[in-house]
Amino acid sequence: MNSRERVLAALRREPVDRTPVCNPTSVATVELMDLSDSYFPDANRDPERMARLAATSYTELGFDSIMPVFSIIQESSALGCKIQWEQKDNWPTVRMREPIYTEPDDIRIPPDFLQHPDLQCVLNAIRILRKEYGNEVAIIGKTMGPWSLGYHCFGVEPFLLMSLDDEGKTKLCLDRLKEVTIQFGLAQLEAGADALTLPDHATGDLVSGEYYARYLRDMHIEFAQRLPIPLILHICGRTVDRMGYIAETGMAAFHYDSKNDPAESMAIVKDRIALVGNINNPETLFSKGPEEVRREVYRNLDAGVNLVGPECAIPLQTTIENLKEIPLAVRDWHKEHVQ
Amino acid sequence: MPELADIQNEFLRQEIADYIERPDERARILASFVKASAPMQTIAAALIEGKNKVVDQLTREALEAGTSALEVMDDGLISAMAIVGIKFRENFIFVPEVLSCARAMKAGMAHIEPILSASGIEPIAKVIMGTVKGDLHDIGKNLCIMMLRGAGFEVIDLGVDTSPDRFLEAVETHEAPLLGMSALLTTTMPNMGRTIEAFIDADLRDKVKIMVGGAPVTQDFADEMGADGYGKDAVACVALAKKLVGAAA
Known part of the structure; x- marks a missing residue:
């Protein structure tokens, strides 16, 4: 199996020759920027640089996938949010303190939405990667879910308060914003993406599992039906209280956080959805060494997790040595478990 | 030792019975509400329910009736937020509910802060x-x-x-x-x-x-x-x- 075949098979929960190493969010680091001569913030806005930096996860780290969308700001930028582009050592962010919407009727998806330079950058980067790597490695795109877009466009606090004060209004906002998710997702599929990460930050640290069921479960089922490509849902934090719902959405995989025990999570989702994750970023990949990284990889493999990788976008100062340890540990685990 | 039955407000009694499990925390919260007057308990209950307009009105009325700003803050608002904080920590409520309670607290504090600022009380640090x-x-x-x-x-x-x-x-x-x-x-x-x-x-x-x-x-x-x-x-x-x-x- 090559890397692409391995990732796609794992996303279908079919047998693989070894567990794929996957980065559904981002593994861009300062060291990788130096190696590829492609730096933030330009690597978020120039398709050539974006593709070059993204490819290092395959060429330098030995991961089985490439994810060119390092941040979560593209769609919001195209909708009109102000973006703080930052420098080499920081992530671009949406200025959520300056929201662009207050009411559902404010939501307007521009007719030329997909022509926005920040979306074109992603689409062109996917085309470049597809041309460069053909079918040897899985190219994963990213389309933001409506809950995350709600934070960006309404501001986190106003959006969360709206969700408590007025359920109908909140659902109307989500319903209108979901078209952003669909449009950008389909465009990336057309550009050549093999799978899409769909971050929708109804995180365990912010809202309950009941909230997920109330506001997002049906919408996520709709995404799985309308986007004919494997979808990898990403939600941070402790999420075991909603994994049962998530497993029934029809999405291919759930990218889960280190706050969830791998064995407990696998027991909840059973064989209804693949799990991707969940190496801890701040305490392990950033702060500790290869030995601790290896231990977390083994914990995931012992539990039967389908694709292994960091829990979320990693701190930019994470060392290459720690990241390279993930595929090394996966290979060693499989050697030790040859039947 | 204060008992749950010593608290007049039924909603507060139920909140403590349902959500405050650790003995030390229960004792501390019981002690704070037992000494609180009925109007302060009503403010606390409204805050826990996230009713910002009610907290706004009750705080104003309490101050006009001569209750000290410190008493309203300690017995009405802060004591209530202690329950909110524990409910959040234990995952009985999440950030939207906490924000709603915080909005209610802000509504009360808007009346209290000017009085405290003018009083010249030295801050802790x-x-x-x-x-x-x-x-x-x-x-x-x-x-x-x-x-x-x-x-x-x-x-x-x-x-x-x-x-x-x-x-x-x-x-x-x-x-x-x-x-x-x-x-x-x-x-x-x-x-x-x-x-x-x-x-x-x-x-x-x-x-x-x-x-x-x-x-x-x-x-x-x-x-x-x-x-x-x-x-x-x-x-x-x-x-x-x-x-x-x-x-x-």
Whole structure:
């Protein structure tokens, strides 16, 4: 199996020759920027640089996938949010303190939405990667879910308060914003993406599992039906209280956080959805060494997790040595478990 | 020893019975409500239900009736937020509900703060608070600030996206003995360590106690970064701040 075949098979929960190493969010680091001569913030806005930096996860780290969308700001930028582009050592962010919407009727998806330079950058980067790597490695795109877009466009606090004060209004906002998710997702599929990460930050640290069921479960089922490509849902934090719902959405995989025990999570989702994750970023990949990284990889493999990788976008100062340890540990685990 | 039945307000009795399980916390909360008057208990109940307009009206009426601002703040608002904080910590409620309660507390504090400011009461200590560089999230930090102010601290809020230099400058300018840093993203958490290193480089580390918090932050990470303390939520932040400056809990 090559890397692409391995990732796609794992996303279908079919047998693989070894567990794929996957980065559904981002593994861009300062060291990788130096190696590829492609730096933030330009690597978020120039398709050539974006593709070059993204490819290092395959060429330098030995991961089985490439994810060119390092941040979560593209769609919001195209909708009109102000973006703080930052420098080499920081992530671009949406200025959520300056929201662009207050009411559902404010939501307007521009007719030329997909022509926005920040979306074109992603689409062109996917085309470049597809041309460069053909079918040897899985190219994963990213389309933001409506809950995350709600934070960006309404501001986190106003959006969360709206969700408590007025359920109908909140659902109307989500319903209108979901078209952003669909449009950008389909465009990336057309550009050549093999799978899409769909971050929708109804995180365990912010809202309950009941909230997920109330506001997002049906919408996520709709995404799985309308986007004919494997979808990898990403939600941070402790999420075991909603994994049962998530497993029934029809999405291919759930990218889960280190706050969830791998064995407990696998027991909840059973064989209804693949799990991707969940190496801890701040305490392990950033702060500790290869030995601790290896231990977390083994914990995931012992539990039967389908694709292994960091829990979320990693701190930019994470060392290459720690990241390279993930595929090394996966290979060693499989050697030790040859039947 | 106060009993649940000693509290007049039925809603508060039910809240304590349903959500406050740890004996030490139950004893402390019972003690605070048993001494609270019926109108203060009503304010507390409205706050826990997130009824900001009711809290606004009841606070105004209580002050007009001659209740002291300190009594309304301590017995009505802060005591209620203690229950909210525990419910949040134990996952009985989540951030939207906490925000709703915070909005109600703000409605009450809007009447109380001008009175307290004019009274010239000395703060427990000055605290510099900010979200670290590269991070624009501030809900948790703002909840902590609200609770710290309610507990008697003077807080200088540096807002979001705060560079190590700005933290340094603020601590020096205000001669603050305490600094609190927040981060919501695993990608920005390392900037807590960078800020602490900046204090070491500037030879100021011994002059300030540093506390950290935020959804992905843990005690282990705080220790790794060299912080003096970690608070899981706003209630823990206040207790930690008091401990670090040697104030009575």
